[in-house]
């Protein structure tokens with residue numbers, strides 16, 4: 001990590017903690033040295049009115065490097081992450097080359113360290129080239145300097161049930177987890193949007209809920225059979241929430257994530273034929289949105305993960321069928337979480353910290369992330385102004401512009417992000433850090 | 437009205453007005469000199485990303501009869517197949533000063549994207565976008581129904597109370613979608629008939645009655661109009677139905693079913709027909725068939741659409 005953090009010594013005055021209490025937080029070096037009242041240091045930052053939470057951890061980020069640097073780089077992606085309050089991201093494996101060897105995952109991890117805006121944990125591919133045919137060298141990636149624990153063919157489903165079973169079993173060797181992109185490929189051949197009343201009107205090929213739910217049902221049963229840990233990426237349907245709820249009640253070791261966009265947006269937006277709303281899995285119906293929100297609040301869904309998926313202008317500036325799937329999410333996730341958990345009056349900042357920090361770090365085994373704010377913890381801290389309402393603008397640290405939120409008004413703003421003791425974001429602006 | 441993207445955008449009054457203008461255009465088409473100076477000096481581009489000689493010729497004839505300068509631009513492949521992109525093409529046409537673009541594209545929503553993109557300022561006419569819409573087909577179908585029902589007294593008439601059964605591949609049919617919207621606007625009663633595999637899994641936003649059995653529908657509903665949809669070849673080997681023979685047996689129109697129709701009922705098909713599959717020769721060539729009238733009416737209706745969108749003085753205070 002950048003040497004800069006050694007010099008840090010400051011106090012965050014009058015923060016509000018997740019439980020609603022008020023405190024000062026002192027940071028020395030890369031650690032929280034004390035939490036209490038009346039703490040003093042030469043440098044004091046007034047944080048009155050700001051909520052202090054552990055730095056956010058994204059379990060599902062497409063950083064695009066290596067191979068698609070016109071969309072995003074590890075540097076721009078982690079800058080975008082920092083602006084969103086994240087201190088760690090997990091970089092999906094669908095790069096070029098695919099992150100299916102120790103060499104590639106070490107390269108991505110090194111780029112993250114060099115950038116200095118967040119911990120970058122590479123996710124390893126489950127199968128060679130994401131082709132679903134042959135297991136990638138999972139052990140080599142786990143034992144590399146990148147210490148990969150999460151494996152995913154995200155973008156594609158590990159469809160072959162035997163390959164999925166073997167992967168689930170094999171990663172137990174080193175305490176890994178398989179993160180499944182649940183999409184039955186035959187049922188989604190040529191699919192463009194949620195299959196339902198709107199797709200019927202628009203004449204766009206449907207992506208039926210059953211294509212997601214049938215894979216999740218299969219995989220929770222497989223995970224039970226081989227007693228392995230399974231993580232389901234981007235739950236998008238009410239039925240998926242029901243299956244996860246059932247599986248958890250049965251004691252199956254499954255965790256699940258939901259994206260900000262599936263918590264907020266619906267397939268009605270496809271009526272514009274504006275491909276900024278094209279994403280995989282697709283935006284669903286209001287009923288699904290409500291089930292996902294309920295699942296997040298009651299603990300069925302463990303985390304919010306962004307599935308931040310940058311694309312260059314030309315990949316979206318075209319007819320719907322030709323456009324790429326995916327949308328940005330890092331800089332908006334906290335506001336969507338606040339909308340769903342806090343503004344709704346149905347949950348708490350403690351739960352928000354769980355779903356954006358504690359739980360994703362636990363699923364991935366990131367020991368220095370997602371820690372409770374207390375003396376001795378690594379100083380990964382986000383400070384949020386919860387009272388601000390902001391109209392989302394296209395301007396972003398991401399190299400790409402494919403945000404579906406532009407023009408919407410959302411609550412809350414990330415004021416400061418502190419990563420391993422130093423500010424990556426100060427007063428909602430990116431700070432110069434590390435070697436840049 | 438600047439663009440025609442969807443049959444659903446037309447109010448009843450607007451639709452009737454276009455059909456009435458088409459009556460006048462039909463008179464022109466019956467004259468010895470079939471030409472009006474209305475669009476002299478205007479450039480209309482027929483932008484076809486998908487082969488459809490019939491539709492292109494129909495538009496081309498309509499444009500020429502209104503004295504427009506016509507450019508046919510056939511773009512092979514779309515950006516899907518790494519051919520010319522919609523954006524580049526649109527910007528090229530804008531640079532050429534196109535007053536209107538008639539677009540046919542394999543992607544649903546392509547006409548909407550073109551109209552909303554800011555790439556081009558001219559009027560956009562949707563000549564068929566993927567499995568979404570084909571509004572001029574719906575207009576010519578409505579015109580054809582009205583003419584058969586009301587004859588020379590058609591001017592100003594709607595299709596109030598007319599019972600229309602649309603039969604076949606509803607799921608993939610832009611003709612069905614546009615007809616549904618326009619027919620409902622004009623007061624008709626719409627019935628869809630198809631095997632469940634060729635209906636959307638959720639048709640709850642369709643204001644139509646759904647039937648699986650063609651024979652039961654014919655018996656029970658006694659429709660005034662039966663419209664047969666073309667079965668595309670790519671459906672034939674994708675298990676939407678077991679065999680072409682079985683499809684023809686249950687959902688094809690034939691002499692025996694023709695006998696069950698009311699004498700006044702008409703039989704329509706947007707063409708080109710798969711004779712022996714969705715329609716047999718006896719029915720297609722019967723007196724109740726309007727297949728050739730639809731072709732002729734297509735030119736009049738497209739003239740009326742071009743006139744409505746492009747003749748300057750009308751645009752001044754249009755929506």
Ligand SMILES: [Zn+2]
Pocket residue numbers: 154155156181233234280281
């Ligand atoms: Zn995915």
